[in-house]
Amino acid sequence: MRAYLDYASTTPLDERVLEAMLPWLREHYANPTGIYSLCQKAKQAVEGAREKVAELVGASAQEIVFTSSGTEACNLAIKGYALANRRRGRRIVVSAVEHMAVLEACRAMESQGFSVSVAGVDEHGCVTPEKLEQALDRDTLLVAVQLANNEIGTVQEIKELAEIAHEHGAAFFCDACIANGSIPIDVEKLDVELLAISAHKMYGPKGAGALYIAKGTRVEPLLHGGGQEHGYRSGTENVPAIVGFGRACEIAAEEMEEEAERLRRMRDEMVRRVMSEVEDVRLNGHPERRLPGNANFAFAYIEGESLVLELDFAGVSVSTGSACTSPTLEPSHVLTAIGLSRAQAHGSLRVTLGRFTTQEEVEHFLSVLPGVVERLRRISPFKRGGEGYV
Amino acid sequence: MYSEILLEHFRNPRNMGRMEKPDGVGKVGNPACGDVMHIYIKVGKNSSGEEIIEDIKFETFGCAAAIGTSSMVTELAKGKTLEEAEKISKEDVAEAVGGLPPIKMHCSLLATKGLRKAIEDYRRKKGDAGEGGEDSGDSQEG
Numbered sequence: 001m002r003a004y005l006d007y008a009s010t011t012p013l014d015e016r017v018l019e020a021m022l023p024w025l026r027e028h029y030a031n032p033t034g035i036y037s038l039c040q041k042a043k044q045a046v047e048g049a050r051e052k053v054a055e056l057v058g059a060s061a062q063e064i065v066f067t068s069s070g071t072e073a074c075n076l077a078i079k080g081y082a083l084a085n086r087r088r089g090r091r092i093v094v095s096a097v098e099h100m101a102v103l104e105a106c107r108a109m110e111s112q113g114f115s116v117s118v119a120g121v122d123e124h125g126c127v128t129p130e131k132l133e134q135a136l137d138r139d140t141l142l143v144a145v146q147l148a149n150n151e152i153g154t155v156q157e158i159k160e161l162a163e164i165a166h167e168h169g170a171a172f173f174c175d176a177c178i179a180n181g182s183i184p185i186d187v188e189k190l191d192v193e194l195l196a197i198s199a200h201k202m203y204g205p206k207g208a209g210a211l212y213i214a215k216g217t218r219v220e221p222l223l224h225g226g227g228q229e230h231g232y233r234s235g236t237e238n239v240p241a242i243v244g245f246g247r248a249c250e251i252a253a254e255e256m257e258e259e260a261e262r263l264r265r266m267r268d269e270m271v272r273r274v275m276s277e278v279e280d281v282r283l284n285g286h287p288e289r290r291l292p293g294n295a296n297f298a299f300a301y302i303e304g305e306s307l308v309l310e311l312d313f314a315g316v317s318v319s320t321g322s323a324c325t326s327p328t329l330e331p332s333h334v335l336t337a338i339g340l341s342r343a344q345a346h347g348s349l350r351v352t353l354g355r356f357t358t359q360e361e362v363e364h365f366l367s368v369l370p371g372v373v374e375r376l377r378r379i380s381p382f383k384r385g386g387e388g389y390v
Numbered sequence: 391m392y393s394e395i396l397l398e399h400f401r402n403p404r405n406m407g408r409m410e411k412p413d414g415v416g417k418v419g420n421p422a423c424g425d426v427m428h429i430y431i432k433v434g435k436n437s438s439g440e441e442i443i444e445d446i447k448f449e450t451f452g453c454a455a456a457i458g459t460s461s462m463v464t465e466l467a468k469g470k471t472l473e474e475a476e477k478i479s480k481e482d483v484a485e486a487v488g489g490l491p492p493i494k495m496h497c498s499l500l501a502t503k504g505l506r507k508a509i510e511d512y513r514r515k516k517g518d519a520g521e522g523g524e525d526s527g528d529s530q531e532g
């Protein structure tokens with residue numbers, strides 16, 4: 001049996017999305033930019049998708065720019081906004097738990113004369129208003145805080161944080177890639193100028209993302225060329241992926257609420273059993289304010305890469321924030337930001353459920369987990385009540 | 391990413407566990423990623439009277455490469471004279487496990503360091519035998 005419990009990494013493509021995409025991969029290949037009928041048909045498909053995407057996040061269609069990924073949307077938001085508004089200030093404030101796409105895009109702007117300040121988080125991964133205020137100054141032009149965290153699932157109080165940013169005269173960018181489709185989003189209510197989303201985190205295809213740019217917000221394009229996407233993003237549109245993205249948003253709008261309820265119940269029960277069936281384990285992230293399908297554990301005395309591989313042998317696909325799996329050999333910055341030691345971050349395991357997760361899959365995971373943890377603990381020099389583990 | 395040999399050692403580690411009353415202990419920590427390895431040895435003599443590693447055990451807190459190479463280094467060292475065992479290099483271990491990704495070579499290095507430290511510890515204890523050198527070999531640096 002195979003239990004895929006890594007939905008935060010990527011989601012399977014929904015069959016209904018695939019169905020919607022197929023004609024655009026097969027017969028309807030024309031370029032949306034042309035003026036003859038085949039092109040116009042493609043153009044309409046892109047615009048139809050734009051409306052569906054806009055509707056899911058409470059935007060109007062003209063405010064949605066399609067990109068090749070969530071990463072590109074984050075880069076366009078940060079770099080594009082900073083470059084277009086450099087007279088408003090030179091500081092960008094980001095939370096300590098942002099996705100690498102956001103952190104690295106900010107870092108890249110340092111060579112362009114911008115400076116970056118990091119707002120810390122509390123032990124649950126929440127950016128508190130106080131921490132944000134501390135990082136802000138009059139020179140801040142942009143604040144970036146994610147809607148939810150992809151590792152620990154913590155959901156931020158964006159509205160409250162955006163208000164603080166606005167009081168300081170800064171615009172607000174919200175990376176909602178992992179949250180979109182799992183929890184409701186309304187850009188008006190959140191009161192943000194920029195918001196990034198991605199198709200493959202919500203049962204759409206890889207290769208499609210979008211950036212919401214509120215009317216009146218100036219953003220400099222990163223890709224120059226034929227002037228597609230109102231000039232914000234040149235390059236021939238990835239029509240099949242965009243159509244799929246639109247369909248995925250449509251399905252999410254219909255099913256999100258019920259699905260979230262189901263996932264929350266299944267996740268809560270799974271967490272309860274992991275905590276009761278395995279010793280010396282903690283749950284990372286916020287006890288309540290977290291994405292419905294997310295669980296993140298830290299198992300003491302053992303390391304995550306070994307854990308993930310052992311679970312893989314047992315037919316379970318999950319992930320870890322251990323330093324041993326990172327190309328830089330650094331532990332996850334999210335786990336260290338919430339105060340985990342290196343050793344604790346080593347033993348982290350992220351288990352994320354989604355639309356196609358069955359109770360059988362969860363049961364399978366629960367049935368193999370204690371044995372796997374126990375085996376690795378026998379190999380480890382650190383033991384319960386022993387010394388050296390910090 | 392990993393060879394079959396490495397995965398096999400990871401799943402069925404040889405000589406794993408703590409040793410009662412070892413003659414030497416090597417405790418090393420990995421400065422790169424923060425893993426920890428303990429190697430325990432018992433020293434005996436071969437027929438020509440040379441000191442050999444009669445028994446060896448390990449405990450590892452680390453990735454699959456760290457566990458697999460710990461297991462392999464104990465296999466390579468067992469029965470060898472102390473001089474031979476000391477010469478086992480990270481490349482020897484990596485080769486024996488069927489190769490390692492470059493980013494995992496430091497795990498192999500950790501295994502050989504652990505072994506050398508255990509031998510060092512044994513020699514030091516032997517050197518100042520009777521003077522209570524029991525607590526040596528505890529330092530965690532790699």
Ligand code: FES
Nearest residue numbers: 324423452453497
């Ligand atoms: S022990 Fe950390 S990478 Fe191998």
